[in-house]
Amino acid sequence: MASLIRPATHDDLAALMELFQQLDDLHSRELPQVFREATTSARSVADLQGLLADPAVALMVAELDHLIVGLVHVKEVMLPGSTYFLPARYAQVRDLVVHADHRHLGLGAALMAEAERWAASRGIGEIRLMVWEFAGSALPFYDSLGYSTLNRTMVKQLESK
Numbered sequence: 794m795a796s797l798i799r800p801a802t803h804d805d806l807a808a809l810m811e812l813f814q815q816l817d818d819l820h821s822r823e824l825p826q827v828f829r830e831a832t833t834s835a836r837s838v839a840d841l842q843g844l845l846a847d848p849a850v851a852l853m854v855a856e857l858d859h860l861i862v863g864l865v866h867v868k869e870v871m872l873p874g875s876t877y878f879l880p881a882r883y884a885q886v887r888d889l890v891v892h893a894d895h896r897h898l899g900l901g902a903a904l905m906a907e908a909e910r911w912a913a914s915r916g917i918g919e920i921r922l923m924v925w926e927f928a929g930s931a932l933p934f935y936d937s938l939g940y941s942t943l944n945r946t947m948v949k950q951l952e953s954k
Contacts, residue, residue, distance in 0.1 A: 796900060798907045801845060801852040801864065808854070808861035809841055810834050816890040823927040826950075851911045855891065855900040863891035865904035867911060867920070884912035886922035905938055 801809060817831035829835070844850050844866065855863030866888040874880035886908055891900045912920050921943065924931050 795858060796898070796903065797856040798853055798903050799856065801854045803842065803845060805854055805861055806838055806841055809852070809864060810836065810838070812861070812864050812890045812892060813841075813888070815893065816888060820925070824925065851908065853904060853907050853911070855895075855904055857895055857898070857900070862895040863889075863900045863904055865889045865908045867908040869912075869915060869917060870921075881919075882917060883919040883921050884908065884915075884917045886920065889922075901934060902938060 813836045814831065814834050817828070817835045821828040821831045841852075844852050847868075849869040851865075851867045853865050853867075854861045865886060867884050867886050870881070870883055870885050872878070872881040886905070889901060889904060891898075891904070909920055922935065922940065924935060926932075
């Protein structure tokens, strides 16, 4: 099986929509109190075209035998700083998904490596991502790539009276 990581193009929109739908389905299934049920794609064709046109965004796909089976969406972020925080410039992985039928083949790691190369080529020295705690297999995956926890959001559900 020959794999290729490359920038997404407008010709990839249908495959991108399908992959984002898988990601949205997972989130709404695992955290229905946070995410709306994914009855239709949360991302429109116009949204994806906007990502492809944004110079601060990289949207890359994994092809396996000429079939798009994964994607990574990464964005350059610049924060101005405040009296408390230093200014920051980093790349943020917004989405990573590999089709359920093609996981555990190294495609996720290859997509992440390409996201890191993209960031480094722009002179960005840090890459960040957010991962939901329900994503049991994602946490060890990111750990294996050298990512560590920077901060944590904690939540407690309260009873309504």
